[in-house]
Amino acid sequence: MASGTLIFLVIGAAGVAVLALALLGGELLHALLPDVDGPVSVEVIAGFAGAFGFGGAIANELLGARTPALVAGAVAAGVVAAVPTAWFAGRLSRAARDMPTDATPTRHHLVGALGLVVTPIPTSGYGEVRVRLAGQPVKLNARADRPLPVGAQIFVVEALSETSVHVETY
Structure with missing residues (x-):
């Protein structure tokens, strides 16, 4: 396995770990850093990083990226995979957050x-x-x-x- 592939896999794994933390324990991030979301949600950033890392790793292995041009191609493939994934993660997290619910019975x-x-x-x-x-x-x-x-x-x-x-x- 090429060292570039390993770097992409680490980026992807970090993205998945942040996504799991955001989905399962998002309130922990807000307890530590109240303004953590900013203009882009944590789920979008994590989805982008995960797809970028894994997409880049796949492209890097398929291209056999040994030159800077081929590594740049793997980066471009990672971005192509990451942008729609980040958009989809943002839509899903917004839909879950803004889901209408009935009033709590009293x-x-x-x-x-x-x-x-x-x-x-x-x-x-x-x-x-x-x-x-x-x-x-x-x-x-x-x-x-x-x-x-x-x-x-x-x-x-x-x-x-x-x-x-x-x-x-x-």
Whole structure:
């Protein structure tokens, strides 16, 4: 393996390592350097470096680059591979970052929810109910004005806290 190929492979490996860090632990970069992104995101730079290194290594081996002109050709091939990869990495990271999501459910969304009693509710105490919140089953502590047996169908009339509700049968 030529030394030029090894240099390209090291550049590519460094790009992949930075890309993995940016995708898996990007908040670490912002903790150490708050202004790390600047005008170009870390993902774009990492994608460019990775594609440049690996594309240049492939071209260097295929060309058998032993002269400066052939090494320059390998560099050009690396740039040809790197530019679309960097653009694609930027588009993907922007799409993931700007993806619209639903609002996070709060205790106020519990009022009116329908469910079932899963642990009997005594007159003066708490039992447990299972309701659906944002399509997900949620188990909550529940109290009622009268005792309710397991399996009773209920609806939430008041959210007492984030994890407890006041219910009635329907």
